[in-house]
Amino acid sequence: xxxxxxxxxxxxxxxxxLIEALQNNGVKQIFGYPGGTIMPVYDALVGSGLKHYLCxxxxxxxxxxxxYGRVTRKAGVCMATSGPGATNLVTGIANAFMDSVPMxxxxxxxxxxxxxxxxxxxxxxxxxxxxxVKHSYIVRNVSDIPRIVNEAFxxxxxxxxxxxxxxxxxxxSAGMGETxxxxxxxxxxxxxxxxxxxxxASDMLSRARRPLVIAGGGIAISDSVGAFRxxxxxxxxxxxxxxxxLGIMPTDHPGYVGMLGMHGNGAANHVVQNCDLLMVVGARFxxxxxxxxxxxxxxxxxxxxxxxxxxxxxxxKADVAIVGELKPALEGLQPENKANxxxxxxxxxxxxxxxxxxDAPAKGIYAPRLLRDLSRAKPEGLTITCDVGQHxxxxxxxxxxxxxxxxxxxxxxxxxxxxxxxxxxxxIAKPEDMVICVSGDGSFMMNVQELAxxxxxxxxxxxxxxxNSALGLVRQWQEIFFEGNYSExxxxxxxxxxxxxxxxxxxxxxxxxPEEVSQALDWLxxxxxxxxxHVAIDSMENVWPLVPPGKPNHKMMSAKTxxxxxxxxx
Amino acid sequence: MRNMDHTLHIQLSNCEGAIIRALGLxxxxxxxxxxxxxxxxxxxxxxxxxxxTSSRSGDLLKRQLERxxxxxxxxxxxxxxxxxxxxxxxPINSRA
Numbered sequence: 001x002x003x004x005x006x007x008x009x010x011x012x013x014x015x016x017x018l019i020e021a022l023q024n025n026g027v028k029q030i031f032g033y034p035g036g037t038i039m040p041v042y043d044a045l046v047g048s049g050l051k052h053y054l055c056x057x058x059x060x061x062x063x064x065x066x067x068y069g070r071v072t073r074k075a076g077v078c079m080a081t082s083g084p085g086a087t088n089l090v091t092g093i094a095n096a097f098m099d100s101v102p103m104x105x106x107x108x109x110x111x112x113x114x115x116x117x118x119x120x121x122x123x124x125x126x127x128x129x130x131x132x133v134k135h136s137y138i139v140r141n142v143s144d145i146p147r148i149v150n151e152a153f154x155x156x157x158x159x160x161x162x163x164x165x166x167x168x169x170x171x172x173s174a175g176m177g178e179t180x181x182x183x184x185x186x187x188x189x190x191x192x193x194x195x196x197x198x199x200x201a202s203d204m205l206s207r208a209r210r211p212l213v214i215a216g217g218g219i220a221i222s223d224s225v226g227a228f229r230x231x232x233x234x235x236x237x238x239x240x241x242x243x244x245x246l247g248i249m250p251t252d253h254p255g256y257v258g259m260l261g262m263h264g265n266g267a268a269n270h271v272v273q274n275c276d277l278l279m280v281v282g283a284r285f286x287x288x289x290x291x292x293x294x295x296x297x298x299x300x301x302x303x304x305x306x307x308x309x310x311x312x313x314x315x316x317k318a319d320v321a322i323v324g325e326l327k328p329a330l331e332g333l334q335p336e337n338k339a340n341x342x343x344x345x346x347x348x349x350x351x352x353x354x355x356x357x358x359d360a361p362a363k364g365i366y367a368p369r370l371l372r373d374l375s376r377a378k379p380e381g382l383t384i385t386c387d388v389g390q391h392x393x394x395x396x397x398x399x400x401x402x403x404x405x406x407x408x409x410x411x412x413x414x415x416x417x418x419x420x421x422x423x424x425x426x427x428i429a430k431p432e433d434m435v436i437c438v439s440g441d442g443s444f445m446m447n448v449q450e451l452a453x454x455x456x457x458x459x460x461x462x463x464x465x466x467x468n469s470a471l472g473l474v475r476q477w478q479e480i481f482f483e484g485n486y487s488e489x490x491x492x493x494x495x496x497x498x499x500x501x502x503x504x505x506x507x508x509x510x511x512x513x514p515e516e517v518s519q520a521l522d523w524l525x526x527x528x529x530x531x532x533x534h535v536a537i538d539s540m541e542n543v544w545p546l547v548p549p550g551k552p553n554h555k556m557m558s559a560k561t562x563x564x565x566x567x568x569x570x
Numbered sequence: 571m572r573n574m575d576h577t578l579h580i581q582l583s584n585c586e587g588a589i590i591r592a593l594g595l596x597x598x599x600x601x602x603x604x605x606x607x608x609x610x611x612x613x614x615x616x617x618x619x620x621x622x623t624s625s626r627s628g629d630l631l632k633r634q635l636e637r638x639x640x641x642x643x644x645x646x647x648x649x650x651x652x653x654x655x656x657x658x659x660x661p662i663n664s665r666a
Binding site for chain 1: 591595634636639640
């Protein structure tokens with residue numbers, strides 16, 4: 001890139017230049033944690049006008065920046081010192097990489113002269129993070145800082161977004177330099193979708209007897225939800241979504257058949273296995289979505305729309321590929337016919353057959369029903385952040401979403417501990433919206449220290465904590481696939497979670513009986529300030545359906561088939 | 571799919587980490603490095619010629635390399651069946 005320049009030489013410290021470069025890129029908030037080698041930057045932060053949120057672990061800072069990036073579609077910024085500060089960011093960086101989230105990461109580094117000498121708090125974070133960044137830099141000259149920062153934001157936010165790391169040795173951040181102020185380079189003009197591929201795709205859609213669209217997270221990332229919904233209204237095509245695609249179609253839309261995959265809806269999995277044309281939009285054939293790949297949608301031809309050429313035919317060969325921005329492609333596709341009524345009738349039949357039921361006998365509070373009730377009671381503009389595990393799948397199955405940004409979940413990396421820092425990042429990004437972190441007792445303890453961040457800044461997030469005194473999803477797999485040989489999954493010694501929350505200044509209540517749910521949800525949604533509802537549930541409750549690993553999507557196990565011994569034993 | 575040799579000619583920036591980033595991607599994405607030579611041509615940047623073995627497609631690797639900000643250009647030479655005697659990994663800069 002060749003940034004256009006204004007020739008205004010100025011002498012300042014590397015840290016001052018960094019802060020100014022961040023501000024020039026629109027940064028207003030930073031999540032971070034100070035330490036030795038990043039101290040010059042924290043020194044320059046004072047009085048800069050940038051708002052810094054001190055998280056209580058660097059991973060919390062990185063995950064909060066991730067959620068901030070998802071909600072704003074602008075790079076979330078996190079910052080930490082060298083060594084352990086930097087390595088603690090790695091999970092958050094990988095999380096952003098796997099889910100294509102814009103993020104700029106700034107790490108302190110030992111002074112240049114000490115690099116490579118095993119200096120105190122020295123790690124090669126540039127090397128460690130190479131597989132999980134879109135790009136990374138080590139700054140070698142003070143004068144390079146503005147260019148590198150501008151490039152970092154452009155790379156993080158454009159094309160397929162992702163995290164960009166800037167490793168800043170202390171002699172650079174503390175050193176003085178003459179810099180030339182730079183402005184971000186103009187973006188290259190987006191390429192238009194290939195007209196030949198567009199025509200082929202339109203023809204295939206016109207001819208298909210059993211077409212289906214998979215809506216993936218790329219639609220939300222590229223802000224193409226409106227164009228996608230208009231395309232669906234125009235064509236009448238049935239739609240399924242991936243985990244990250246939830247909310248791209250309103251949950252109650254008649255053509256929406258639910259989420260597909262391992263814990264997807266039976267209707268979605270049957271529709272996808274029976275379709276003859278699959279149009280995949282901004283999704284990447286993840287194994288949790290496809291089940292056994294070679295048996296996935298075996299009769300279907302594939303149209304794949306994605307901004308990333310490297311996703312085309314990576315796992316499933318595309319018959320037609322449309323590479324580039326999704327919005328113009330979706331606007332340009334004009335099949336002659338609408339989806340045929342017979343197929344739509346079949347889809348509607350599956351939808352009816354596999355509609356979620358809430359009448360199963362359950363001991364105590366049934367989490368799926370509670371989540372359905374939460375969705376019914378929720379105010380407009382509610383964002384749900386999830387941790388990872390059974391509760392995450394129940395949220396995906398039983399909550400309603402009208403927009404993909406209402407649901408923030410660690411899809412690719414599956415990071416336990418995402419939910420609470422993500423709620424912080426989301427609330428800071430959109431303070432007018434209500435944010436609820438839905439968590440489990442295993443996940444919550446992974447970043448429980450962020451309760452202190454909530455308390456410190458008075459961040460109004462609600463926490464719905466399902467406590468089954470177990471690592472539930474692992475326990476479920478041990479029950480089904482390891483013959484009930486439970487290994488290190490029991491958490492009977494959990495702390496008093498409500499007491500923990502109160503110790504951090506967060507209001508809290510605990511419930512364990514179904515008749516308490518309605519009033520407790522009301523309390524959670526209407527309590528002023530941060531609040532936690534701790535919900536004790538049955539430790540043996542499972543997530544159904546389940547496509548066993550290595551099986552095709554239509555071979556789903558349910559509570560009924562598991563009881564009949566379809567699994568490998570209980 | 572059986573293993574094939576893929577040879578790629580890569581032009582990339584001489585920025586810190588560019589070579590290791592490209593080589594790391596190859597290994598990580600399931601392509602075993604057989605030979606590698608790096609040169610510093612006249613002008614800007616570096617060039618690298620690598621032969622990798624994989625059951626995965628050479629074209630996919632080309633597209634994955636092209637995503638890297640440091641990589642300017644990738645040319646994929648026609649795939650060959652595996653050669654019985656690999657010359658091994660030559661020292662970096664052997665052609666420089």
